[in-house]
Amino acid sequence: MRAGAVGAGALALALALGGCLPGGPQPGPGPDGTATATGAAPSPSPVPVPPPPAGEPMDEPKEAVTGAPVPVWDETSRVQARRVSEDAVRAWARPDLPAARWFDELSVFLTPTARRDYQWLQPSSxxxxxxxxxxxxxDEPSVYLxxxxxxxxxxxxxxxLSRQDGPTAWLVERIVPPEGQA
Structure with missing residues (x-):
């Protein structure tokens, strides 16, 4: 009987020390946030991984998100881009105007994001x-830009400049002054 008790004691000691060795179970929080004796946490639920994309790399869409025709780069698009750019710079390059009037007249050429950015610009700069x-x-990196x-x-x-689809007018995303200027 004594040999059985020693064997059981040795087994209990080995199990207890096993928890102290690197890689063994460590005390830690259980599922309810309280400490557990073994520290074994429930295994995480598997995170779904999307399948790899099929087909070719993404090109220009065949249909616009808006349901309107996809724009094309042609001479009409270039003329419109030049006209909007010139009109926007004419509205922008008026440092003597009061800020509110300057912004009101410039904002008709701007995207919503550009309006938020330019509302704080002081025309005197x-x-x-x-x-x-x-x-x-x-540069014509895309039919949309x-x-x-x-x-x-x-x-x-x-x-x-950017545009949403074929019939949508070009709008100004950013006016970048010559280097070194505000």
């Missing part, structure tokens, strides 16, 4: 006062 040459479309350079008396201003 703008060095340009007039457009000095015809705008030039310099364009970059137009507009020459002013203070240097070339970059105008970033």
């Amino acid at each position: 703008i060095l340009a006062r007039k457009v000095t040459a015809e705008p030039e479309v310099v 364009a970059r137009v350079d507009v020459a002013t008396d203070a240097g070339t201003v970059q105008v970033l």
